[in-house]
Amino acid sequence: MTRRELLTLGLGAAAAVPLTPVPWKLLDDSSKWTQNWNWIPRPPRGEPSVKYSSCTLCSAGCGIAARCVGTSVIGIAPVADHPVSKGVLCPLAFGAHQLPFHPARLTCPLRHGRPARIEEVTAEIAGRVKAGRFAIVDERPGRAVSEAYQRIAAANGGAYIAPVAGNGLPLEDVRTIVSLGAPVLESWGTPGRVLELWGSGRLAVVQVEESLSKTGALAAKSLIVRQGSGSKISELLAGRVGISAASEATGVAQEKLADVVQFVKERGAMISVAGEQPQIAILDGEIDTLLIDHGPLGGSLSRGALRRGGVIVSLSPYRAGVAAAADYAIPTPAFGEALEEAPTPWDAMSPSYALAPPLRGAPAGLTTPCDFIAKVTVSGETQESAIERRVERLHAAKRGVVFAFRDRTVKAMSEFKTAADLRKAFDAGACWTDREAKETPAEFRGARSGRKAIDVPLLAMLRGNENDS
Amino acid sequence: MRYRFCMFFALGFGAMLAAAWLGFPRTLYRTEPQPLDFNHRVHKEKASSKCADCHSLSDNGVFVGIPSISTCAGCHADAIGNTAKEKAFVTNFVKPGREIPWAAYGRQPMNVRFSHAVHLNLAKLSCEACHGPHGQSSSLAAYQEDRISGYSKLAMTMSDCEDCHRKRNVEAGCLGCHK
Numbered sequence: 001m002t003r004r005e006l007l008t009l010g011l012g013a014a015a016a017v018p019l020t021p022v023p024w025k026l027l028d029d030s031s032k033w034t035q036n037w038n039w040i041p042r043p044p045r046g047e048p049s050v051k052y053s054s055c056t057l058c059s060a061g062c063g064i065a066a067r068c069v070g071t072s073v074i075g076i077a078p079v080a081d082h083p084v085s086k087g088v089l090c091p092l093a094f095g096a097h098q099l100p101f102h103p104a105r106l107t108c109p110l111r112h113g114r115p116a117r118i119e120e121v122t123a124e125i126a127g128r129v130k131a132g133r134f135a136i137v138d139e140r141p142g143r144a145v146s147e148a149y150q151r152i153a154a155a156n157g158g159a160y161i162a163p164v165a166g167n168g169l170p171l172e173d174v175r176t177i178v179s180l181g182a183p184v185l186e187s188w189g190t191p192g193r194v195l196e197l198w199g200s201g202r203l204a205v206v207q208v209e210e211s212l213s214k215t216g217a218l219a220a221k222s223l224i225v226r227q228g229s230g231s232k233i234s235e236l237l238a239g240r241v242g243i244s245a246a247s248e249a250t251g252v253a254q255e256k257l258a259d260v261v262q263f264v265k266e267r268g269a270m271i272s273v274a275g276e277q278p279q280i281a282i283l284d285g286e287i288d289t290l291l292i293d294h295g296p297l298g299g300s301l302s303r304g305a306l307r308r309g310g311v312i313v314s315l316s317p318y319r320a321g322v323a324a325a326a327d328y329a330i331p332t333p334a335f336g337e338a339l340e341e342a343p344t345p346w347d348a349m350s351p352s353y354a355l356a357p358p359l360r361g362a363p364a365g366l367t368t369p370c371d372f373i374a375k376v377t378v379s380g381e382t383q384e385s386a387i388e389r390r391v392e393r394l395h396a397a398k399r400g401v402v403f404a405f406r407d408r409t410v411k412a413m414s415e416f417k418t419a420a421d422l423r424k425a426f427d428a429g430a431c432w433t434d435r436e437a438k439e440t441p442a443e444f445r446g447a448r449s450g451r452k453a454i455d456v457p458l459l460a461m462l463r464g465n466e467n468d469s
Numbered sequence: 470m471r472y473r474f475c476m477f478f479a480l481g482f483g484a485m486l487a488a489a490w491l492g493f494p495r496t497l498y499r500t501e502p503q504p505l506d507f508n509h510r511v512h513k514e515k516a517s518s519k520c521a522d523c524h525s526l527s528d529n530g531v532f533v534g535i536p537s538i539s540t541c542a543g544c545h546a547d548a549i550g551n552t553a554k555e556k557a558f559v560t561n562f563v564k565p566g567r568e569i570p571w572a573a574y575g576r577q578p579m580n581v582r583f584s585h586a587v588h589l590n591l592a593k594l595s596c597e598a599c600h601g602p603h604g605q606s607s608s609l610a611a612y613q614e615d616r617i618s619g620y621s622k623l624a625m626t627m628s629d630c631e632d633c634h635r636k637r638n639v640e641a642g643c644l645g646c647h648k
Contacts, residue, residue: 008477009477009480010481012481012484013485015481016482022489029497032618032619032620033617035578036618046537047534047537050527
């Protein structure tokens with residue numbers, strides 16, 4: 001064969017290539033190959049099962065059905081007919097099973113930002129607690145653990161500090177919400193309750209904000225106002241200022257303001273809500289050690305006035321917010337890694353309570369905030385004993401009903417023969433409600449809390465005494 | 470001269486076509502036998518099993534896929550018959566509760582979701598509409614895996630889904646299937 005013949009043979013072969021599956025299949029396969037790098041984590045394969053629990057990222061305590069394969073959670077869905085969340089979840093709850101893998105996850109205790117041994121930091125903190133005055137900051141009041149914190153503080157001369165608990169909002173009687181920047185249709189109050197009222201047309205939203213949000217896009221009326229001028233709209237609707245003054249202050253055209261005034265007037269039954277985060281009560285500045293239970297979402301506290309010689313011990317799953325700059329950051333279980341509680345939502349009009357059984361195991365060596373605080377204060381309290389007490393109290397009161405998530409059945413409390421039976425129901429996924437109660441007992445009330453991602457400042461602002469700052 | 474050119478050109482052309490259409494698939498796919506020989510026909514005819522008896526939808530609509538060993542143990546707690554394969558199955562998998570490492574023919578990529586519940590309950594499709602006469606087979610075909618993409622040769626492709634949806638005039642959009 002000559003060189004010319006060989007080239008001709010190659011030419012013929014090359015001409016045939018487009019008529020074969022080779023280039024097209026290789027192109028297709030290489031695109032799939034690049035989507036499946038071997039270092040990309042994959043959920044395990046296997047027969048799926050469902051675990052029921054409650055979301056504890058905010059006080060709404062929505063019911064969740066977690067789809068699991070083995071010990072891994074691979075998806076979260078709402079629980080239909082749930083008496084509190086009404087089969088609705090906020091976007092964060094849908095992805096909550098991914099939070100334990102957040103890059104800001106605290107993997108070991110930190111002392112002034114540097115890794116330390118848990119035994120050493122526990123001993124140091126216990127020494128400080130013993131020597132000086134301490135306070136426990138509870139970002140999620142209304143839990144059995146909150147009561148345990150109060151007992152620990154009272155027994156050891158410490159202080160218990162929590163955001164102001166909610167008294168409930170009679171949203172069913174409201175026709176219009178004038179929201180000054182509150183994310184009413186995204187993650188505000190109990191999403192299921194708010195969205196059900198809004199979706200049925202019984203509740204209209206007038207959103208007043210400085211830049212358009214998702215709530216603003218969905219609201220019946222949306223006003224974009226100048227920075228810091230939102231309150232003028234409230235004053236306008238209350239009749240304290242005129243349209244021209246409000247227009248001048250907010251930068252919104254008079255015709256548009258007149259339209260909103262007319263809209264609110266026609267619908268009536270208006271409440272005005274603001275979007276700022278709740279604030280934790282003022283510290284007196286004489287606290288030597290501040291033990292902060294941020295909860296499974298982590299928290300963000302402004303430490304400003306706290307630097308008076310005292311130390312901050314941040315109990316958080318994440319190195320974010322205060323935990324990133326605290327004197328001590330103690331890693332705690334993230335969402336779904338330990339038993340949690342879902343107290344009464346801050347906007348609810350009647351009491352409710354649920355346990356949030358763990359969905360997956362916590363990394364070795366982590367303790368719950370309650371158990372850590374009990375340890376450093378040398379207290380006999382534990383999270384388990386606190387919860388047990390509350391369950392016994394609920395059972396003894398014989399009030400309300402228990403909704404089981406799995407089969408969506410409702411049982412009267414009197415049907416549970418023992419507190420252990422009630423606990424068993426809670427551990428399988430259940431929610432207690434007492435619709436006939438005229439008011440929510442103080443110890444059950446949750447506080448308003450943010451539910452944004454952990455890298456966004458939220459939840460609470462810890463303020464020093466304004467006179468001191 | 471021209472004749473020789475045409476001959477070698479045709480030879481190269483034909484050789485490439487033959488190699489690519491016949492040899493390429495054999496090279497591309499890795500063939501692997503299933504860990505056990507499963508006879509769908511026997512289960513259907515002798516045990517009167519239906520597809521959904523083993524490949525069921527759970528209460529919440531999630532398709533359980535290939536059943537776990539506990540489902541097999543429901544009937545095969547002890548060996549049925551005297552065949553060596555049956556005895557090995559009971560000894561190696563049922564008794565120790567070890568899951569059978571089946572290679573699933575239809576497994577989809579991670580960026581795709583497919584709801585069996587929607588296709589069975591809403592579209593009223595039969596299992597055979599997508600899986601063919603798999604339930605009638607008396608032995609399992611060897612599993613063929615694409616060496617590059619890692620996917621099964623028999624997995625449904627996007628064009629399969631699109632064709633069916635087009636025929637039935639059902640719109641699904643990108644996010645209907647892709648996460």
